[in-house]
Amino acid sequence: MNSSNKKQTRTQTAKNKTSADNVLRMIPLGGMREIGKNMTVFEYGDDIVVIDCGMAFPDNRMPGIDVIIPDTTYLMENRHKFRGVLITHGHEDHIGALPWLVKEFDVPIYATPMAMKLIEIKFDNFRPRITSDKLQVVRAGDTLRIGEFEIEFIHVNHSIADAVSIALTTPVGTIFYTGDFKIDYTPTTVRPIDLGKIAEIGNRGVLALISESTNAEKEGHSLSERDVGKAFTEIFMQAKGRIIVATFSSNVFRLQQVISMAEQFDRKVIILGRSMQNVFEAANSLDYLTFKKSTIVDIQSIDSFPPEELVILATGSQGEPMSALSRLAFSEHRSTEIIPGDTVVFSSSMIPGNEEAIYRVINELFMKGAQVIYESLSEVHASGHACRDELRQIITLTRPRFFIPSHGEYRMLYRHAELANDMGIPVDNIALLDNGDIVEFTKNSMNFVGYTEGAGILIDGSGMGDVDEYVLRDRLRLAEDGVVSVMVAIDKVANRLYGDPVVLARGFIYESEMHRIVELCRETIVEMADEFWKKKKPLAHAMTPDYVRDKVQKALYDYSRRRPVVMVSMMSI
Numbered sequence: 001m002n003s004s005n006k007k008q009t010r011t012q013t014a015k016n017k018t019s020a021d022n023v024l025r026m027i028p029l030g031g032m033r034e035i036g037k038n039m040t041v042f043e044y045g046d047d048i049v050v051i052d053c054g055m056a057f058p059d060n061r062m063p064g065i066d067v068i069i070p071d072t073t074y075l076m077e078n079r080h081k082f083r084g085v086l087i088t089h090g091h092e093d094h095i096g097a098l099p100w101l102v103k104e105f106d107v108p109i110y111a112t113p114m115a116m117k118l119i120e121i122k123f124d125n126f127r128p129r130i131t132s133d134k135l136q137v138v139r140a141g142d143t144l145r146i147g148e149f150e151i152e153f154i155h156v157n158h159s160i161a162d163a164v165s166i167a168l169t170t171p172v173g174t175i176f177y178t179g180d181f182k183i184d185y186t187p188t189t190v191r192p193i194d195l196g197k198i199a200e201i202g203n204r205g206v207l208a209l210i211s212e213s214t215n216a217e218k219e220g221h222s223l224s225e226r227d228v229g230k231a232f233t234e235i236f237m238q239a240k241g242r243i244i245v246a247t248f249s250s251n252v253f254r255l256q257q258v259i260s261m262a263e264q265f266d267r268k269v270i271i272l273g274r275s276m277q278n279v280f281e282a283a284n285s286l287d288y289l290t291f292k293k294s295t296i297v298d299i300q301s302i303d304s305f306p307p308e309e310l311v312i313l314a315t316g317s318q319g320e321p322m323s324a325l326s327r328l329a330f331s332e333h334r335s336t337e338i339i340p341g342d343t344v345v346f347s348s349s350m351i352p353g354n355e356e357a358i359y360r361v362i363n364e365l366f367m368k369g370a371q372v373i374y375e376s377l378s379e380v381h382a383s384g385h386a387c388r389d390e391l392r393q394i395i396t397l398t399r400p401r402f403f404i405p406s407h408g409e410y411r412m413l414y415r416h417a418e419l420a421n422d423m424g425i426p427v428d429n430i431a432l433l434d435n436g437d438i439v440e441f442t443k444n445s446m447n448f449v450g451y452t453e454g455a456g457i458l459i460d461g462s463g464m465g466d467v468d469e470y471v472l473r474d475r476l477r478l479a480e481d482g483v484v485s486v487m488v489a490i491d492k493v494a495n496r497l498y499g500d501p502v503v504l505a506r507g508f509i510y511e512s513e514m515h516r517i518v519e520l521c522r523e524t525i526v527e528m529a530d531e532f533w534k535k536k537k538p539l540a541h542a543m544t545p546d547y548v549r550d551k552v553q554k555a556l557y558d559y560s561r562r563r564p565v566v567m568v569s570m571m572s573i
């Protein structure tokens, strides 16, 4: 496979600042060897168009970092050529970095209606607020000419409304960029993916296919959105109390299914969580949702309905600590909490890395007496991404000369490349790229010609400032498990504790959890002192700071499986 091995190529290849004549240049600035911050530059002659401009969320090795955005150095160096951004759909990994891009470049942004609504909400909520008079709505089926690029938007199925593939035709040939997609023959409120159009583009000839790889490890075909409806029907038939559905807020099809199901079973729907409300309003303003006005009720009126007449649509399917579902689970929500008899449905997949957070919420929900249904128990979620059969189908229809897997971690790209090779695309015509790699196409060749900055920029708060790695490491130590400080006073004469130990805990997200931690530390120390007193050992000698720290640390670990930093100060009176 034509993998660009940086150790070799980066020392041998000079940085190419601009493209030669009659070649099409492609530079992924994000989305390769990762899921997140998708952004790809296409350059022909004096024109550059960019597809998508997403953000990535930091993993747990980067505490305090809000987001990661693509590095746009290449665009700054070629600012005079930059003609516009084409958006495939409104997910964060495709639009999230637009506020930073728009601050730097005053270029048109072309997006479909739902994506544009979400971009507008994003710009409105950004501080300082972003305004742009260059937002242009496009629709599947539209064509556009930007400089040397002939652009077509093609309707696809995905877990958000208005997702499109993009075909870019240039003098050297056509690039077919799938964006995120699945092939759903029985979607709920929209048409199936426009396979006819894709076949037509394939018949005209496709130079290169750039195809997403999220589910490239999964054999077969993704579940249809309609199948999710069947699973929901069963849940609604069996639930005796409230039904709480957690899902990705941008999945309008899922929101619609839950709302329709609620109407069918005479339940009212409460929308909980800011992003859920935003998307609901955006989709509603586009007439993408169908429901009776009386179906949606406000959280304030929750007490006017018996549990069996309520459905709550909530954010938090990934266990996000500040989300509506987490607040409900940990009794931190202003208006309501989990009550026995509730049925909680996780209508989403677990994004790798979030399992621990999700299971924490699930455990808490069970403890509060809720019935919890999640992916492994029922078909309550259909992935928005194509599995291997669907990926094969796109290759069959487009019959590309060159193939570049994108939108995936390295192993996903690799498995996708293998699949393409099995279908007859020669190894030399497949490229496993990294972010920042520069590839050039002619009518009959694809070559790696250099690289640009591709590592991404860490955003701390809202400033554009980079964050030093040392700062990160310090934060990691402190942030991971929290801090507990213990102050103990000993009455030497009585050989007892002088008053209660003072315990302070920091770095625990929930008030309730913090109280439990503090109580546990106090109990441990009081018991310890009682033991020594009974054995007539002098506390002032037996209870050394090290001894106390070890015991407290052990108790905390037994309870929470975490190792907070414990600081002990002792005083004898």
Ligand SMILES: [Zn+2]
Binding pocket: 089, 091, 158, 180
């Ligand atoms: Zn997506």
Ligand SMILES: [Zn+2]
Binding pocket: 038, 091, 093, 094, 180, 407
């Ligand atoms: Zn995506």
